[in-house]
Amino acid sequence: MKIIVGLGNPGSQYEATRHNVGFMTLDLLAENLNIDFRKQAHFSTVGEGRVGGEKVLLMKPMTFMNLSGRAVRDAVDFYKVDLTDLLIIYDDMDLSPGRIRIRPGGSDGGHNGINSIISHLSGRQVARIKIGIGRPERETTVKYVLMPFPDQDWDLVKPSIEKAAQAAEVWLKEGIEPAMNRYNGISSQ
Template identity: 45%
Template sequence: MSEQGPWLVVGLGNPGGQYEGNRHNIGFMVADLLAERVGGKFKAHKSRAQVLEGRLAGERVVLAKPMSFMNLSGGPVVALRDFYKSGADRLIVIHDELDIDYATLRLKRGGGDNGHNGLKSITKSLGPEYLRVRAGIGRPPGRMEVADFVLRDFSSTERKELPWFVDRCADAVEALMQEGLERAQSTYNG
């Protein structure tokens, strides 16, 4: 088998303590849990991302959290892809998704960005053909602006289910790496 680059698993979020519990940062939350599973700590990398190299699901993996703001995620992701020589077929991006109910998960490859600025930036830099773990956060209530909603912390009701949901998203990443998209979809897109 020819040597290929490691899996590149990128959790999207915004850097800084004030964003930590935001809906927009669920990608960071999942990346943090995966780092615990790998048994390591994130370190600064020249790509403007926090990075952890290790093994997950029996595979070489690079976990990453871009330290640019969400709408500039493409730059660090391209730098990581180039540095680690991973193809788009081995790139998994974990992000919040407005059009899916809270605590519901969908896996897919490619597609549009659906107004998500992190995806828009990555797709502009790399094209759309990467794997996505779409973590449902639901739609804003009433007339709340989308930007206000995604930059708010999860509600107290949502936080009760959040550890389970983050764990399920992390399991889905491992399933994508081990079993491939179709099998992982049949388990997690239910």
Template identity: 35%
Template structure:
């Protein structure tokens, strides 16, 4: 079984913002594997499904981004999922818009959602699907940028990154890291 967690902030005011790339990607995975029922458990919205006979729990933590680690740890405990079967999907400033990167382990690079998960799990060793959003233009504060809706070409890039993130997460659980990196990185 894999636990696929999309990071984001709950609430209408955050829907489809750059920081909610994880939520948007998980919604696309849900559509792809036929998850239609979501329930609240362990501080997250969860949906269960399967992809090529691999059981999958999709999750969107409902605490805010900065405290995502609590719900992730609770879900891992509830479902008996080890860190090597955890896939976290998130926005990434240091990757070009419209592109993704997949990796196992690493730091949090200042991303508060990742920091929270690292702290709660006591490890940095889990899969990450990083959806590129690029850096803010000019002197725009990072917080304003990640919490804004992408417009025009940026919206196309955002949709492309979340589409690729969906594809990569499903490919990863079926084919493993090396093949996934060869195909998507």
């Protein structure tokens, strides 16, 4: 079994914000895989399906970003999933809008959602797809990540969400290395 988690914040006021690119990517991936988000479990909205004969759980934690680890830990413990079968998709201010980066693990990079997950799982070796949102010029970090994309950034980010969904599908079917080889360094710019 594999679990893919898209990070974001619940509620319509956050739907189009920078911090919700993980949710946006998961919605697109679910559409591509013909999986519906039909139930609530593990403090999340979840969709279940099969890809290549393997069970897949797509999760959008409803705990708010900074408490994402609680939801992820609950699902990992319930299904007894190895951390190598877990993928997290989220926003990254250190990447410019339009860029994605795939990694097999690493630090939280200052991202509170990833920090929560690492803390709850007691491990940093969790595969991730990071979607660039850029850094704020004038706003505080909190205000910046909770703002919608301006049109010029959205024109760059939308294709990167599509690439991130494709990369997640490659991860599901072939693993982290092929996903990294095909999608790292790709930019919509």
